[in-house]
Amino acid sequence: MGIKNLTSFLLEHCPDAIKQTQLFELRGKKAAIDVSIFLYRFKYKGNKLIPKFFEQINRLRMNDITPIYIFDGVPDQLKQDTINTRKNKLIDKHNKIQELKTELQNTNDVSKVSEINNKINTIDNKIISVTKEDIYLVKCLFDLLNIKYIQAQGEADLLCSKLCSTNVVDFIISEDMDLLTSGTKLLVRDFNIYNNKITVYNLSKILTQLNITYEKWVELCIMLGCDYLKRINGVGPKKSFKYIKEHNDIINIINDLKSKNIVVSENYIELFVKSKKLFMNYNMDYLKNTDNLVKIEKLYDNQLDNIKQFIFKYTKLTEKQFLNRIKNIYNNI
Numbered sequence: 001m002g003i004k005n006l007t008s009f010l011l012e013h014c015p016d017a018i019k020q021t022q023l024f025e026l027r028g029k030k031a032a033i034d035v036s037i038f039l040y041r042f043k044y045k046g047n048k049l050i051p052k053f054f055e056q057i058n059r060l061r062m063n064d065i066t067p068i069y070i071f072d073g074v075p076d077q078l079k080q081d082t083i084n085t086r087k088n089k090l091i092d093k094h095n096k097i098q099e100l101k102t103e104l105q106n107t108n109d110v111s112k113v114s115e116i117n118n119k120i121n122t123i124d125n126k127i128i129s130v131t132k133e134d135i136y137l138v139k140c141l142f143d144l145l146n147i148k149y150i151q152a153q154g155e156a157d158l159l160c161s162k163l164c165s166t167n168v169v170d171f172i173i174s175e176d177m178d179l180l181t182s183g184t185k186l187l188v189r190d191f192n193i194y195n196n197k198i199t200v201y202n203l204s205k206i207l208t209q210l211n212i213t214y215e216k217w218v219e220l221c222i223m224l225g226c227d228y229l230k231r232i233n234g235v236g237p238k239k240s241f242k243y244i245k246e247h248n249d250i251i252n253i254i255n256d257l258k259s260k261n262i263v264v265s266e267n268y269i270e271l272f273v274k275s276k277k278l279f280m281n282y283n284m285d286y287l288k289n290t291d292n293l294v295k296i297e298k299l300y301d302n303q304l305d306n307i308k309q310f311i312f313k314y315t316k317l318t319e320k321q322f323l324n325r326i327k328n329i330y331n332n333i
Contacts, residue, residue, distance in 0.1 A: 002177040004225035006090050009237045010201070014209035023196040027064045029170035030190070030294040032160040035069045035149070037175050039130045039138070049138055050314035054325065055193040057147060061329040063196065068169065068294045069142060070156040071135065093123050124253075137314075144307045145329065146297040150287070158282040168290045171200075180206070181221040182279045183214070212244065218279050220244045223253075228275040234262055238272040298333055 010018060042052040060067050097120055104116045139263040142149050160172045161182035171186035172179050179187050180203055187201040207217055223232030223240040235257065237245075243253045250272050254264055265271075287293065299307075304326065310323055 002175075002226070003181060003221045005237050006177045006180075006221065006224060007178075009224070009241075009275075010206065013241070014206050014248055017202045017205035019200045019202070021198060021200055023059070023063045023065070023191070023198050026171060026188070030068070030168070031060065032163045032169040032172050032294075033067050033069045033177070034156050034160050034172065034174035034176065035045055035138070036072050036130075036156060039134065040128050043128050043134070045109050047134075049054060050141055050311070051316075052193060053138055053141055054311060054315065056146060058325040058328050061331070064332050066294055066296060067098045067147060067173075068163075070160050070163075071151045072151060072156045073152045073154050075155050097123055116148055117231065118305050135140055141310065144303070144310055146299065148294060148296075150293075152282075153286055158278065159284055160184065162282045162284045163290075163293075166284075166290070169294055177201075178221065178279075181218055181226065182282065185245070210241075215280070216244055221251065221266075222272055222279070226275060228278060229268070229271045231262055232257065232262065232268070293323055296330070296333055299330060 029241065036065055038053070038056065039049065042049050057067065072227065100116050100120050100123075103112060104120075107113060107116070139149065141147075150159065157176055157179050160169075161179055161184045163169045164172050165183035166183050171188055172184045173188045173191050180201055180260075183203070185203050187203075188198050189201065190197065190199045203214075203217075207214060210217070210220075212220070220240060222229055223231070223235065223244065231240075243256065247253045247256065250269055254269055257264055260290055284290075307326070308322060311317060317325070
């Protein structure tokens with residue numbers, strides 16, 4: 001979900017912090033990639049995980065960018081409501097398909113049959129499930145190519161941001177805006193494997209143009225509504241920003257809101273404090289040494305044959321196309 005209405009808020013209040021540019025502008029840098037987004041995107045309308053991840057790596061390496069992929073671990077319990085909402089939406093889609101199939105069995109109208117089938121296909125295309133086998137195959141690809149990846153403790157986006165805020169990587173590739181909340185310095189969105197066009201969000205410029213500290217920025221994002229805590233009804237971006245600027249802490253804000261008869265859940269402050277801690281205090285000590293975490297090793301003897309066998313099994317690339325991509329990936333090592 002990310003942060004509710006954050007993109008439109010930033011476009012209004014600090015448009016200079018958002019830049020439409022080209023991937024080659026980030027040449028020579030290191031990127032952490034929130035892999036879950038692309039797992040679902042690349043499975044949409046046909047399972048093309050291996051072809052598309054191979055193309056993504058190729059696109060990055062063409063621009064001399066070194067990637068590291070971050071996989072989700074077990075999410076914090078605080079996110080359970082969001083997870084349950086997503087599960088319920090998925091169940092609703094499955095139930096709707098069953099209803100349509102029953103309707104299909106009970107009609108002889110040819111035009112009606114076509115209409116129902118179209119509805120079933122439309123809903124079915126929106127039901128995307130990433131399996132353990134999918135993840136295993138993607139990790140096999142990364143292993144064969146010497147592309148580094150990490151299974152996060154907790155959510156991948158929190159680790160991505162920590163890697164960026166501690167200068168292990170230079171930027172993050174994701175579509176989730178809450179990466180900016182957890183400390184990502186540069187967030188790259190709209191990354192397409194077929195071209196170099198990207199959108200870059202600069203956290204430093206955001207803070208400068210909003211004239212707030214990073215801590216206040218986190219508080220603002222939580223008030224806007226995030227995966228851990230829903231927005232207070234009647235308190236949109238404009239009011240949230242006003243309150244964050246005017247008050248020292250969330251307790252004063254909530255007291256002010258209640259004085260104006262705005263309904264706030266009894267545990268809002270408790271969840272707010274927990275959310276803030278999650279965004280600001282992710283601990284990645286379990287990684288031990290991060291000095292050479294983001295790098296690609298040269299291929300060893302016979303490794304190319306193993307890569308070729310795997311790629312040809314899952315893609316339709318020609319020998320020439322395959323070798324061109326291999327050259328791109330390892331050219332600057």
